[in-house]
Structures are given as structure tokens and as C-alpha cells.
Amino acid sequence: MLELYHWEPTLDSGEPLVALKEKALPFRAHYVDLAELQQHQPGYLRLNPSGQVPVLVHDGRVITEAGLILEYLEDAFPERPLRPAELAGRYRVRFWIKYAEERVAPYAALLGWLAIGRPALTAAAVEQARQSIRQLPAERRQLWEKALAGSWSEEEIVLARASLSSAVRLIEQTLREAPYLAGDTYSIADIALVFIVRALRTAAPEIASAERAPATLGWLGRLEGRPAVAETLALARTSAPERAFAPGPEPARWG
Numbered sequence: 001m002l003e004l005y006h007w008e009p010t011l012d013s014g015e016p017l018v019a020l021k022e023k024a025l026p027f028r029a030h031y032v033d034l035a036e037l038q039q040h041q042p043g044y045l046r047l048n049p050s051g052q053v054p055v056l057v058h059d060g061r062v063i064t065e066a067g068l069i070l071e072y073l074e075d076a077f078p079e080r081p082l083r084p085a086e087l088a089g090r091y092r093v094r095f096w097i098k099y100a101e102e103r104v105a106p107y108a109a110l111l112g113w114l115a116i117g118r119p120a121l122t123a124a125a126v127e128q129a130r131q132s133i134r135q136l137p138a139e140r141r142q143l144w145e146k147a148l149a150g151s152w153s154e155e156e157i158v159l160a161r162a163s164l165s166s167a168v169r170l171i172e173q174t175l176r177e178a179p180y181l182a183g184d185t186y187s188i189a190d191i192a193l194v195f196i197v198r199a200l201r202t203a204a205p206e207i208a209s210a211e212r213a214p215a216t217l218g219w220l221g222r223l224e225g226r227p228a229v230a231e232t233l234a235l236a237r238t239s240a241p242e243r244a245f246a247p248g249p250e251p252a253r254w255g
């Protein structure tokens, strides 16, 4: 049996939802409302002590990390493959999953949090979050404190923008040469980036603009037209899931 703990279909939570739908795998979905801080409740922290989504549970095995979940699903359910069979194609898939996690997601989450997530919090919500994060491991707590204070230096924000600009350049160059990130076929590499680029288009439209990234936006439009992506977006409980930002990945990347 497959169960998925997820939030809005954006950034990391959208990825496993799309893979499960592409593979037509039945699963039980558990919506973890990050806006209500449900990820910090004791029951959830027992499942994932870092208090993050997404989490896949397969026959009782707990699998965390969005990119690893994509690869796990691929290994466990190879029927309806979402990964090229040949070695070079598999390398390209792994390259993009790692690149998405390390070089794109943390910075997109940071800009989205600063532009949209943090300004939406009331003083009462900030206070509630300060209480809620007391039970988190030290590094997650530290990240949250920084996120609640919004205390990133100008230098860190400039670095985030520069990293995202070079990431979009690389994605754009790749998509000018082939229809999908790993080459001729759609794969989990595309799934690893579709919601991150979608969020970026909202949080930093000047970086993912039609002028700078036409091939990337064309790819995004094609992916949004896939039934699995459209069905995933239809699971949103907010009217604009691409505007749903919580403190995101890896403290090391957040400064």
C-alpha cells in the first residue's frame, strides 16, 4: 500500500503526486496543512522528525526527500517508466534531480518566502509558529527562526537571485536542444523541476520571463497540459498553489 503525505501541489509536494498519477498507482493521500503548522504535530514528527513534506510510506517503509521518492517509485514500479533506459539518459535524470534539489529549490523557496510567504503572516501567526518550532531539531528550528525574522542579508539574496538566473539559463539552453530535460522523453527529471519553475515564475517573474526563458516557459506549458500534472494541480486547496510558500529545503543552502 502507498500513502503520501503532502501539502499544496507546489515545490516538493507536487513531484511525488505527479509521479504516482503518471504511473497510475493507487495511493492514499494525507494533506498536511503547512499553513496550520500540522507538520510540527507530534504524530507527524514521529513519521518525519525534520517536520517536512513530502513523505511516502510504502508497505510501512518511510521514504523522505522528493527526489529520492521519485527514484524509489521508479525502482519499485518500473512499469510505465519515467526514466530513460540507457546509461547516459539515467545520468541526465540524476543530474537534474540533484541540480533541482541543491541549486534551484532552496533559492526559489527563499525568494518565494520573502516575497509571498512571510509578508502574508500576521503577528499572531508568527507567534504561533515560534511556539510550534520548539519541538523541531536544532537546524530546522534555526532555519525557521531566520525565516520568521526574514533576516537574510542583501548578499544572500543577491546570491539566491544569481543562482536562480544561472539555473534558468542552463534549463533554457537544455530545452532549446531537446524537448525534455533528459532528452527526447519526458522523465522524472521534468517532474523534479516543473513545480519549482512554476513557483519561480510567480515569485521571481523577472528571472523566469518569456524574454529570458521562452523554451522553458513552453516546456512548462506542455507539462501543465499533461493530465497527471493537471490532476495534481486540481488537488490544491488554495486558489493559487504556486503562491504557497513555507520555509523550504536545507538550512545549509539557506545560509
Ligand SMILES: N[C@@H](CCC(=O)N[C@@H](CS)C(=O)NCC(=O)O)C(=O)O
Pocket: 011, 012, 013, 034, 039, 051, 052, 053, 054, 064, 065, 066, 067, 101, 109, 140, 246, 247, 248, 249, 250
Ligand atoms: N529536501 C527536502 C525538502 C522538503 C521541504 O523543504 N519541504 C518544505 C515545503 S517545500 C516543508 O515541508 N517545510 C515545512 C517546515 O519546514 O516546517 C525534499 O526534497 O523533500
